[in-house]
């Protein structure tokens with residue numbers, strides 16, 4: 001899905017709000033604020049959303065591990081990833097949440113570090129007594145360079161706004177040693193969710209449309225319904 005450039009959004013100002021939560025619990029752009037902005041206003045809004053998300057996870061931390069799905073499926077994948085990390089490696093789980101995978105990582109003989117922006121989730125992770133380092137930090141400010149044999153980023157990228165993806169991906173890559181591994185999951189929405197989102201946006205008069213990324217001077221053009 002491609003939303004209009006900030007300029008086009010400003011031209012299409014609306015008093016309507018966008019959906020607040022993505023399926024699976026993530027916060028969607030525009031959530032709950034009733035307006036779309038550009039520039040510094042958007043930065044301020046994103047900072048507010050990030051703080052609200054951290055607070056939501058703080059509140060959820062005590063019961064977070066009760067949810068089995070998609071943990072069971074992820075465990076199978078993490079087991080496969082473990083087979084690719086050299087024995088005695090050092091692994092960063094970021095964001096680690098409650099540290100669900102710490103025991104698996106340590107059980108395979110690796111040293112474990114975790115990072116997350118939610119103090120509540122980190123407190124649960126700390127209670128496991130497994131990680132040698134736990135850092136409270138947003139993914140957008142990861143401070144590591146060539147420190148780890150592998151980084152796991154599981155069930156988190158849905159929380160990262162599109163403009164932060166390049167920086168976050170670069171920092172995750174920077175955190176591993178040369179030849180290190182980054183394991184990252186992304187959520188794939190069913191077509192009906194995407195369709196519903198478009199219908200909702202168009203009903204509000206917003207210039208949202210599906211399209212393919214293009215190269216050259218068209219690359220940053222907003223795509224409108226029907227184009």
Ligand SMILES: C[S@@+](CC[C@H](N)C(=O)[O-])C[C@H]1O[C@@H](n2cnc3c(N)ncnc32)[C@H](O)[C@@H]1O
Pocket residue numbers: 050053054057094095096097098099100115116117118121137138139140153154155156159160
């Ligand atoms: C769905 S949980 C996944 C946690 C863990 N990776 C797992 O699979 O159990 C999402 C986690 O991402 C954290 N998070 C969300 N946005 C973040 C951000 N920008 N920087 C750091 N952590 C973030 C939340 O605090 C939460 O712990």
